[in-house]
Amino acid sequence: xxxxxxxxxxxxxxxxxxxxxxxxxxxxxxxxxxxxxxxxxxxxxxxxxxxxxxxxxxxxxxxxxxxxxxxxxxxxxxxxxxxxxxxxxxxxxxxxxxxxxxxxxxxxxxxxxxxxxxxxxxxxxxxxxxxxxxxxxxxxxxxxxxxxxxxxxxxxxxxxxxxxxxxxxxxxxxxxxxxxxxxxxxxxxxxxxxxxxxxxxxxxxxxxxxxxxxxxxxxxxxxxxxxxxxxxxxxxxxxxxxxxxxxxxxxxxxxxxxxxxxxxxxxxxxxxxxxxxxxxxxxxxxxxxxxxxxxxxxxxxxxxxxxxxxxxxxxxxxxxxxxxxxxx
Amino acid sequence: xxxxxxxxxxxxxxxxxxxxxxxxxxxxxxxxxxxxxxxxxxxxxxxxxxxxxxxxxxxxxxxxxxxxxxxxxxxxxxxxxxxxxxxxxxxxxxxxxxxxxxxxxxxxxxxxxxxxxxxxxxxxxxxxxxxxxxxxxxxxxxxxxxxxxxxxxxxxxxxxxxxxxxxxxxxxxxxxxxxxxxxxxxxxxxxxxxxxxxxxxxxxxxxxxxxxxxxxxxxxxxxxxxxxxxxxxxxxxxxxxxxxxxxxxxx
Amino acid sequence: xxxxxxxxxxxxxxxxxxxxxxxxxxxxxxxxxxxxxxxxxxxxxxxxxxxxxxxxxxxxxxxxxxxxxxxxxxxxxxxxxxxxxxxxxxxxxxxxxxxxxxxxxxxxxxxxxxxxxxxxxxxxxxxxxxxxxxxxxxxxxxxxxxxxxxxxxxxxxxxxxxxxxxxxxxxxxxxxxxxxxxxxxxxxxxxxxxxxxxxxxxxxxxxxxxxx
Numbered sequence: 001x002x003x004x005x006x007x008x009x010x011x012x013x014x015x016x017x018x019x020x021x022x023x024x025x026x027x028x029x030x031x032x033x034x035x036x037x038x039x040x041x042x043x044x045x046x047x048x049x050x051x052x053x054x055x056x057x058x059x060x061x062x063x064x065x066x067x068x069x070x071x072x073x074x075x076x077x078x079x080x081x082x083x084x085x086x087x088x089x090x091x092x093x094x095x096x097x098x099x100x101x102x103x104x105x106x107x108x109x110x111x112x113x114x115x116x117x118x119x120x121x122x123x124x125x126x127x128x129x130x131x132x133x134x135x136x137x138x139x140x141x142x143x144x145x146x147x148x149x150x151x152x153x154x155x156x157x158x159x160x161x162x163x164x165x166x167x168x169x170x171x172x173x174x175x176x177x178x179x180x181x182x183x184x185x186x187x188x189x190x191x192x193x194x195x196x197x198x199x200x201x202x203x204x205x206x207x208x209x210x211x212x213x214x215x216x217x218x219x220x221x222x223x224x225x226x227x228x229x230x231x232x233x234x235x236x237x238x239x240x241x242x243x244x245x246x247x248x249x250x251x252x253x254x255x256x257x258x259x260x261x262x263x264x265x266x267x268x269x270x271x272x273x274x275x276x277x278x279x280x281x282x283x284x285x286x287x288x289x290x291x292x293x294x295x296x297x298x299x300x301x302x303x304x305x306x307x308x309x310x311x312x313x314x315x316x317x318x319x320x321x322x323x324x325x326x327x328x
Numbered sequence: 329x330x331x332x333x334x335x336x337x338x339x340x341x342x343x344x345x346x347x348x349x350x351x352x353x354x355x356x357x358x359x360x361x362x363x364x365x366x367x368x369x370x371x372x373x374x375x376x377x378x379x380x381x382x383x384x385x386x387x388x389x390x391x392x393x394x395x396x397x398x399x400x401x402x403x404x405x406x407x408x409x410x411x412x413x414x415x416x417x418x419x420x421x422x423x424x425x426x427x428x429x430x431x432x433x434x435x436x437x438x439x440x441x442x443x444x445x446x447x448x449x450x451x452x453x454x455x456x457x458x459x460x461x462x463x464x465x466x467x468x469x470x471x472x473x474x475x476x477x478x479x480x481x482x483x484x485x486x487x488x489x490x491x492x493x494x495x496x497x498x499x500x501x502x503x504x505x506x507x508x509x510x511x512x513x514x515x516x517x518x519x520x521x522x523x524x525x526x527x528x529x530x531x532x533x534x535x536x537x538x539x540x541x542x543x544x545x546x547x548x549x550x551x552x553x554x555x556x557x558x559x560x561x562x563x564x565x566x567x568x569x570x571x572x573x574x575x576x577x578x579x
Numbered sequence: 580x581x582x583x584x585x586x587x588x589x590x591x592x593x594x595x596x597x598x599x600x601x602x603x604x605x606x607x608x609x610x611x612x613x614x615x616x617x618x619x620x621x622x623x624x625x626x627x628x629x630x631x632x633x634x635x636x637x638x639x640x641x642x643x644x645x646x647x648x649x650x651x652x653x654x655x656x657x658x659x660x661x662x663x664x665x666x667x668x669x670x671x672x673x674x675x676x677x678x679x680x681x682x683x684x685x686x687x688x689x690x691x692x693x694x695x696x697x698x699x700x701x702x703x704x705x706x707x708x709x710x711x712x713x714x715x716x717x718x719x720x721x722x723x724x725x726x727x728x729x730x731x732x733x734x735x736x737x738x739x740x741x742x743x744x745x746x747x748x749x750x751x752x753x754x755x756x757x758x759x760x761x762x763x764x765x766x767x768x769x770x771x772x773x774x775x776x777x778x779x780x781x782x783x784x785x786x787x788x789x790x791x
Contacts, residue, residue: 030675036708038673038741066357071588073353077571077579078395079380083373083769089356090369094649097362101633104615110362110635111612131587135570135579162708167632174653180775185579187777191784193577255781257788297586300596301358308594309360312419315473315480316613316637324615324665326633327743328704328711354590361613363634363645370648377766415593454766457759461647468640566589 001092001149001175002061002125003214004054004156004238014045016227031232036162039105039328047231052106053122054233055164059099060117060124064298065145066092068128072138084181088142091174098167101326105163109323118303126284127210129292136189136199140207143182147249148214150175151241160232163328183252190256204253205261212262212279215242246274333504334445334513335389336407340502340552341436342382343408346398347560348429349375350567354416367465371426374458381451388447399571403561409551411494413560420483421491423473427466427531428495432524434459439520444512467531474535481536488532492540496521496547613637614664618646619702619713621659621753628661628713628752630702630743639664643751647760653770657761659753667749669722671742676706680742681734690724699725700750701733702743711743722746 016024023042030037037043066089076085100110116122127145132138150172157168189200215238219225228234236244247267253260265276287295352372359365383394391397411429416422437459440452473480499521508514525542532539550556571579584596613635619628631650636642642662651657674680696718702711714733719725722744729742753760768774 033676035676038707040670041673063357063362067588067591070357070590071586072570073356074350074566074590075569078399079376080769081579083376086353086356086369086373086376087767087770090366090373093357093359093362093365093369097366097634097649098632100362104633109612133587165708166710170632176772177653177770177775180772184775184777187780187784188578191780192579193574195574196577196579255785257784297584297591300584301586301591301594304594304596305358305360308358309419311479311483312360312364312473313613313637315476318614318637321614322666323612326615327617327665327668327670328630328632354593358590358594361635363636363649366652367645367648370652373767374763377763454763457762460757461644461760464640465644468638468644472638472641 001065001095001128001145002058002152003127003148004152004216004234004241013049016044016046019044028230031160031230036165037160038162039325046227047233048106050228050233051161051164052103052108055099055103055106056108056113056116057123057125059096059103059113060122061128062092062096062099064117064124064128064302066096067298067301068130068132068294069138069141071132072135075135077135081185085138088178088181091178095167095171095174098170099164102161102163102167105326105328107325109325114306118299118306120290120299123288125214126288126292127214128298129287129295130207130210131294133206134199134203136186136196136203137206139182139185139189139200140203141182142178143186144207144211144249145214146175146178146182148211148241148245150179151245151248152215152236155235155241158232159235163326166328187256190258201258204258208261209279209283211245212242212276213281213284215239215245217279217281217284243274246276250274329445329513330504330507330511331389333502333507333511334448335386335391336502336504337508337514338382338386338389338448340407340409342379342386342397343406344412344429344433344498345375345379345382347406347408347563348412348425349373349379350563351412351414351416352422352426355419355422360419368422368426371430371462371465374455374462378455381455385447385451399568400575401564403556403564404554406556406560406564407552407554408560409494409497409500410548410557410560411491411497411551413551413557413563414494415559417487418483420473420480421487423466423469424484424487424491425495426462427470428491428528429498430459430462430466431527431531432495432498432520434463435523435527436520439515439523442512443514448513470531470537471535474532474537485537488537489540492542493545494548496542496545497549497551499524500547500549500552502552614642615666616642616646616662617665617668618642618650619661619663620650620657621661622654622656624658624758626658628659630711633665634662639751651761651764653764653767655765657764658758661750661752663745663750667745669726669744671726673704673707673741676740677738678740679734679738680740681730684726684730686727690721690727692720692724694720696720698747699729699744700747701725701729702745703733703736703739704741705737705739707740711741716747 070089073085073089076082100113153168153172157165157172186200189196218239219237262277267274349372356369359368380394383397387393437452437456441449443449474484499517501517505516509516529539581597586592616634616636618631618634620631621628634642634645634649636645646662647660651660671680698716699719700716701714703714704711717725717728719728725744
């Protein structure tokens with residue numbers, strides 16, 4: 001579950017002007033032909049570093065994203081929801097595994113990525129720093145955060161890096177279960193008893209501001225982003241993805257008679273674009289930088305999982321084993 | 329057919345699976361390795377699936393539907409053994425419980441494929457494949473960690489010593505043992521325990537773990553009669569928290 | 580005073596964490612990373628094994644167990660999983676989509692024919708971005724010879740951009756008895772999008788609320 005909104009430009013890569021122009025041209029030509037890049041191909045350092053950063057953030061978002069919904073895993077109401085909630089959170093962990101593997105093919109080990117996450121050096125999707133107060137919050141996440149993630153991931157699946165595309169192909173297929181499951185649960189609440197309806201309405205109001213943040217602020221169109229778009233690393237602008245999300249899901253929310261906490265939210269049929277109150281980007285920055293309601297807990301839990309599991313790893317490490325990057 | 333005896337058997341099996349599946353699901357997202365996190369969650373889901381299928385058989389025998397049975401009973405009517413309700417603890421305990429319990433479960437289902445009660449035999453046959461996986465998973469881990477380092481062997485040994493009296497509680501005799509055996513519904517807890525002991529010893533024999541002298545242990549009984557530890561009721565309160573917000577609603 | 584962390588998640592509260600979290604993590608040892616395996620999936624009996632992705636595991640048997648749940652826990656059918664250590668796979672270079680990598684493989688002088696003959700499994704990637712598929716086996720003295728043999732045997736198929744070769748003895752395939760692992764896969768409907776259908780409820784709601 002990742003919206004792409006927190007990618008920062010990678011740093012410390014070899015300047016493009018220092019790369020071999022002939023290789024660079026052949027690389028661009030391959031992408032322009034619609035061919036995927038595979039791990040052992042020559043690639044510019046900036047491409048490699050930016051992809052590692054992006055895929056790594058995506059992977060972290062999955063395993064941290066397992067926590068807000070995990071909050072309700074032991075309390076899901078009834079067999080059907082209990083099984084689905086378990087499977088849904090499990091899938092997020094599975095997606096983390098797939099994405100770490102894809103990033104590893106570019107030369108960064110999973111352990112390094114874990115350490116960077118725990119030490120706060122590497123970011124994850126901001127939305128998971130908010131708490132899931134009720135069962136309905138969990139349902140809203142399953143439906144709408146996953147919906148947002150699908151918009152981003154479907155775009156990225158058409159990108160240029162083979163291993164990332166393969167991982168995303170599997171992830172998107174699994175997310176379609178999440179989306180349907182989340183929608184099913186929200187519809188049950190919205191059309192259920194007054195208490196259920198109130199629960200889901202309140203949850204929706206809580207999650208709307210973080211959902212508007214999900215794709216990140218409008219892109220500054222810099223030389224850097226233009227380059228990433230030519231290389232099919234960045235596949236859509238943050239604004240385009242936000243528009244697509246609003247277009248697909250606001251009508252589905254409204255048809256249930258549910259409201260959203262933005263009086264200005266409406267579609268302008270002349271421009272074909274949604275209009276809304278500008279999200280609070282100061283809050284967005286504040287939360288990304290560690291001052292959200294759950295940042296500390298999320299990292300503490302991840303860190304505790306690492307520490308509690310360390311004896312298992314210590315026991316089974318083979319002194320002869322050398323780390324090997326996955327092949328594809 | 330002695331329906332009371334059959335129901336008693338189904339209730340204890342189903343309650344075991346529900347409670348242990350619930351406990352094991354607590355590891356989802358916080359397990360020791362990503363890949364193991366995924367595998368352990370799948371097996372917890374499988375357990376829930378087993379309990380659902382067994383409650384369904386009870387439903388066909390006139391009991392309430394699976395959701396009502398699982399989410400609307402008080403602790404004292406649960407027939408799970410106490411072993412299954414204990415908190416997840418550290419991963420060594422959860423693995424040892426998985427090993428001891430799932431080996432027994434797999435043998436029980438194997439025996440039940442021959443049950444004279446055909447619907448139960450059918451359920452047992454359906455699930456045998458996934459139980460083979462659970463068994464392989466458990467044995468592989470115990471063999472790996474049980475032969476690795478002083479630390480891992482020590483942890484497993486401690487969990488094993490703690491768990492075995494509880495594990496013997498899986499086989500707490502039912503008041504209906506003789507009826508179940510006579511009617512060919514189930515060969516009985518004694519027969520199951522004997523097969524289980526052989527298998528547990530066989531696996532431990534391939535590790536550096538020591539099997540305590542079973543005859544010296546006092547089995548922890550009571551669960552099958554509805555007597556539970558301090559951990560079951562809070563578990564049920566948690567599990568039913570959302571359902572009970574509005575018991576009549578469809579969630 | 581460091582107070583215990585009370586989470587909204589009762590599982591997390593039970594972990595017994597504290598609200599104040601020490602700032603730094605003791606760095607893990609650099610070798611703290613399990614070996615890498617590539618996993619393959621067989622959808623139907625007699626079907627091709629297809630590469631699905633990697634797993635990390637400390638032992639081939641655990642890699643096999645992990646691959647099963649990571650790569651075959653949903654869908655209607657699966658009849659087998661295979662895993663092999665990544666380092667035990669010999670891979671060719673990648674070529675362009677419209678070229679055949681076999682055309683670029685030319686025996687360079689003498690191939691080592693000492694030692695016993697054994698079986699090797701051959702996997703093809705047909706186009707960049709796709710998965711490697713199992714195409715067959717050859718008998719050879721070495722992985723190098725196996726590639727040349729594969730060229731003779733399989734290069735008449737569609738063009739291939741990349742080839743993997745692994746000794747059969749290094750691959751952990753599902754055994755025939757293990758096919759029953761997946762017997763209950765069709766019962767896991769709750770993992771499939773098709774299990775969730777709410778249009779009826781939505782239509783009903785709209786009908787009830789449209790008149791006023």
